[in-house]
Amino acid sequence: xxxxxxxxxxxxxxxxxxxxxxxxxxxxxxxxxxxxxxxxxxxxxxxxxxxxxxxxxxxxxxxxxxxxxxxxxxxxxxxxxxxxxxxxxxxxxxxxxxxxxxxxxxxxxxxxxxxxxxxxxxxxxxxxxxxxxxxxxxxxxxxxxxxxxxxxxxxxxxxxxxxxxxxxxxxxxxxxxxxxxxxxxxxxxxxxxxxxxxxxxxxxxxxxxxxxxxxxxxxxxxxxxxxxxxxxxxxxxxxxxxxxxxxxxxxxxxxxxxxxx
Amino acid sequence: xxxxxxxxxxxxxxxxxxxxxxxxxxxxxxxxxxxxxxxxxxxxxxxxxxxxxxxxxxxxxxxxxxxxxxxxxxxxxxxxxxxxxxxxxxxxxxxxxxxxxxxxxxxxxxxxxxxxxxxxxxxxxxxxxxxxxxxxxxxxxxxxxxxxxxxxxxxxxxxxxxxxxxxxxxxxxxxxxxxxxxxxxxxxxxxxxxxxxxxxxxxxxxxxxxxxxxxxxxxxxxxxxxxxxxxxxxxxxxxxxxxxxxxxxxxxxxxxxxxxx
Amino acid sequence: xxxxxxxxxxxxxxxxxxxxxxxxxxxxxxxxxxxxxxxxxxxxxxxxxxxxxxxxxxxxxxxxxxxxxxxxxxxxxxxxxxxxxxxxxxxxxxxxxxxxxxxxxxxxxxxxxxxxxxxxxxxxxxxxxxxxxxxxxxxxxxxxxxxxxxxxxxxxxxxxxxxxxxxxxxxxxxxxxxxxxxxxxxxxxxxxxxxxxxxxxxxxxxxxxxxxxxxxxxxxxxxxxxxxxxxxxxxxxxxxxxxxxxxxxxxxxxxxxxxxx
Numbered sequence: 001x002x003x004x005x006x007x008x009x010x011x012x013x014x015x016x017x018x019x020x021x022x023x024x025x026x027x028x029x030x031x032x033x034x035x036x037x038x039x040x041x042x043x044x045x046x047x048x049x050x051x052x053x054x055x056x057x058x059x060x061x062x063x064x065x066x067x068x069x070x071x072x073x074x075x076x077x078x079x080x081x082x083x084x085x086x087x088x089x090x091x092x093x094x095x096x097x098x099x100x101x102x103x104x105x106x107x108x109x110x111x112x113x114x115x116x117x118x119x120x121x122x123x124x125x126x127x128x129x130x131x132x133x134x135x136x137x138x139x140x141x142x143x144x145x146x147x148x149x150x151x152x153x154x155x156x157x158x159x160x161x162x163x164x165x166x167x168x169x170x171x172x173x174x175x176x177x178x179x180x181x182x183x184x185x186x187x188x189x190x191x192x193x194x195x196x197x198x199x200x201x202x203x204x205x206x207x208x209x210x211x212x213x214x215x216x217x218x219x220x221x222x223x224x225x226x227x228x229x230x231x232x233x234x235x236x237x238x239x240x241x242x243x244x245x246x247x248x249x250x251x252x253x254x255x256x257x258x259x260x261x
Numbered sequence: 262x263x264x265x266x267x268x269x270x271x272x273x274x275x276x277x278x279x280x281x282x283x284x285x286x287x288x289x290x291x292x293x294x295x296x297x298x299x300x301x302x303x304x305x306x307x308x309x310x311x312x313x314x315x316x317x318x319x320x321x322x323x324x325x326x327x328x329x330x331x332x333x334x335x336x337x338x339x340x341x342x343x344x345x346x347x348x349x350x351x352x353x354x355x356x357x358x359x360x361x362x363x364x365x366x367x368x369x370x371x372x373x374x375x376x377x378x379x380x381x382x383x384x385x386x387x388x389x390x391x392x393x394x395x396x397x398x399x400x401x402x403x404x405x406x407x408x409x410x411x412x413x414x415x416x417x418x419x420x421x422x423x424x425x426x427x428x429x430x431x432x433x434x435x436x437x438x439x440x441x442x443x444x445x446x447x448x449x450x451x452x453x454x455x456x457x458x459x460x461x462x463x464x465x466x467x468x469x470x471x472x473x474x475x476x477x478x479x480x481x482x483x484x485x486x487x488x489x490x491x492x493x494x495x496x497x498x499x500x501x502x503x504x505x506x507x508x509x510x511x512x513x514x515x516x517x518x519x520x521x522x
Numbered sequence: 523x524x525x526x527x528x529x530x531x532x533x534x535x536x537x538x539x540x541x542x543x544x545x546x547x548x549x550x551x552x553x554x555x556x557x558x559x560x561x562x563x564x565x566x567x568x569x570x571x572x573x574x575x576x577x578x579x580x581x582x583x584x585x586x587x588x589x590x591x592x593x594x595x596x597x598x599x600x601x602x603x604x605x606x607x608x609x610x611x612x613x614x615x616x617x618x619x620x621x622x623x624x625x626x627x628x629x630x631x632x633x634x635x636x637x638x639x640x641x642x643x644x645x646x647x648x649x650x651x652x653x654x655x656x657x658x659x660x661x662x663x664x665x666x667x668x669x670x671x672x673x674x675x676x677x678x679x680x681x682x683x684x685x686x687x688x689x690x691x692x693x694x695x696x697x698x699x700x701x702x703x704x705x706x707x708x709x710x711x712x713x714x715x716x717x718x719x720x721x722x723x724x725x726x727x728x729x730x731x732x733x734x735x736x737x738x739x740x741x742x743x744x745x746x747x748x749x750x751x752x753x754x755x756x757x758x759x760x761x762x763x764x765x766x767x768x769x770x771x772x773x774x775x776x777x778x779x780x781x782x783x
Binding site for chain 1: 287335
């Protein structure tokens with residue numbers, strides 16, 4: 001059966017870097033399905049890449065290999081790791097980008113076998129010289145044990161968890177998507193614990209109670225709802241909430257047990 | 262033979278939404294060729310998506326399944342439809358996005374069989390939860406009759422037709438492309454009926470008579486010509502006509518029988 | 523074995539032009555792997571496309587067909603050429619875009635056989651009407667001799683070579699990538715000839731000696747290094763050098779034998 005590889009990078013769409021990685025992948029293993037998960041990660045944003053992988057990998061078939069190259073430490077001392085979790089596989093710089101899947105991972109290896117790399121490894125493009133050839137070999141049936149020894153201290157990010165009080169949740173903005181939807185770090189379960197009177201505030205401004213879907217309100221009106229990642233989101237129906245509220249990553253979002261809180 | 266699916270969305274290129282849809286597609290049907298037709302549709306612009314599909318689908322092989330997710334009504338009451346026309350297949354929200362292919366369609370079905378959807382259907386991402394799994398099943402040989410009952414009143418857009426007079430055509434700007442080329446809603450046939458003296462005006466400014474190709478004029482000079490969609494276009498040779506004329510969708514374009522009209 | 527085609531265009535990502543080309547390719551030859559090398563070439567920039575192809579093609583498997591459609595002369599008199607070099611194949615407008623591979627090419631043919639084109643060839647979209655159908659036929663086993671006669675005068679760009687002095691190299695900026703890294707036309711070999719005291723200056727401002735990798739310096743600090751294309755690059759660690767220095771294509775870069783030069 002054809003192997004599936006996903007690519008997530010901060011390489012953007014203008015340069016040939018992604019295409020070159022695909023060339024090396026196809027030169028290593030011809031019968032691949034390569035899926036671009038995202039190449040629009042903000043340059044060097046390990047946290048954003050972690051968010052994208054965390055919310056996406058489980059929708060792919062088992063045995064998919066997820067390659068993430070958001071790698072500000074390229075050419076320096078950071079390790080390369082291979083991770084297995086729940087029949088999914090990951091190949092990535094050891095910089096926290098896999099903080100999601102590392103939670104409960106079945107296996108973590110350090111990729112050190114230089115025979116699997118390109119003969120000349122540049123100091124600036126390990127996507128081409130390390131990640132692509134190793135990924136290609138893994139998809140051609142390489143036993144992961146050939147990669148290198150186990151790692152017991154992979155780097156994890158301090159994931160920005162909300163503060164949970166008895167009558168309020170203090171969270172923040174995690175991600176802004178193409179529509180300007182404001183994704184928070186507050187989960188559906190956390191909101192539900194506050195009961196049916198829960199009210200959402202963004203940077204002090206009242207958004208109201210969570211709604212079931214965008215069409216619960218008038219067009220161009222702001223609303224809160226639980227999005228497809230299972231997270232609290234603030235949106236404007238057929239509009240751009242991020243622009244409307246001047247909101248960006250890290251801004252404060254509070255959910256209170258009732259409107260007067 | 263491998264099935265081909267095209268995807269047209271307003272999801273952009275920065276977020277993982279397109280990649281997640283591909284994950285679900287590949288989890289449903291492994292042997293697919295997935296082609297990105299466009300993910301750069303202006304958010305919520307059903308008219309623009311209709312324009313893209315209308316001008317593109319017939320260049321794909323027969324039996325290709327065209328999935329369009331430009332879906333401002335997601336989570337609300339809008340239907341999902343499956344359309345067959347001239348050996349092409351379409352799966353889309355019933356919001357007018359298929360106004361082109363619906364003209365003379367061979368079959369229109371309402372997709373209501375929830376057994377084909379993901380177990381949990383979110384209120385915000387039907388691309389992942391409905392369109393991708395249903396498309397995957399269709400490419401695995403599902404008989405469309407399993408989708409649901411026929412529809413005889415699919416939603417159609419009021420396509421902005423030009424007004425045709427004896428000595429002039431009053432049309433408008435339909436689409437601006439990456440080069441800044443200004444695509445109008447006036448067809449080659451309509452222009453030809455005005456004869457060889459036909460002159461084009463954009464927002465009152467004379468562009469001149471239609472030319473056979475870009476190189477008929479000097480660089481950086483404006484011209485009118487019939488483009489590859491068979492529509493009248495206003496361009497600047499090796500320049501950007503939209504910026505030059507400050508032109509956008511809906512602006513007035515007039516073609517007269519002669520220059521003095 | 524599946525054929526591989528790469529596409530490099532200035533079509534961008536918003537319009538359906540790339541998707542339409544893929545439709546025509548798949549209609550001609552079903553069992554293709556199509557790789558997007560770049561669609562973000564600056565509109566009409568033949569030099570930029572040449573840079574991208576030059577630095578990318580050799581990473582793909584032998585027999586890959588590289589199709590470049592950066593084609594300001596579309597619809598005019600420019601020829602279409604097919605080039606073979608070192609087991610790689612190219613199909614492109616004859617406008618200099620292949621200046622890299624033409625150096626030492628094994629075969630150059632002029633594509634004139636109209637039976638291989640779409641029946642109706644537009645004046646504005648040869649990617650769809652000529653390049654895609656011909657590329658599909660080549661991947662289905664067409665003997666290139668069917669394309670047309672040999673060409674002995676293909677168009678070549680004046681590639682901007684640096685001026686090499688005994689104590690200094692006078693070069694320039696060739697390309698800015700997504701990170702804002704400033705790629706110059708000065709090669710690793712040329713820098714090495716100046717010895718270990720070599721110093722880099724951008725628009726008169728001292729950058730310092732070339733470093734082995736980004737992490738040789740503090741974050742947000744400028745540095746020079748040899749990049750993955752084997753070219754001298756000026757970067758800011760985890761920052762944007764192009765913005766920092768207001769640098770763009772054509773700006774002056776000088777490397778001197780020592781800091782006092």
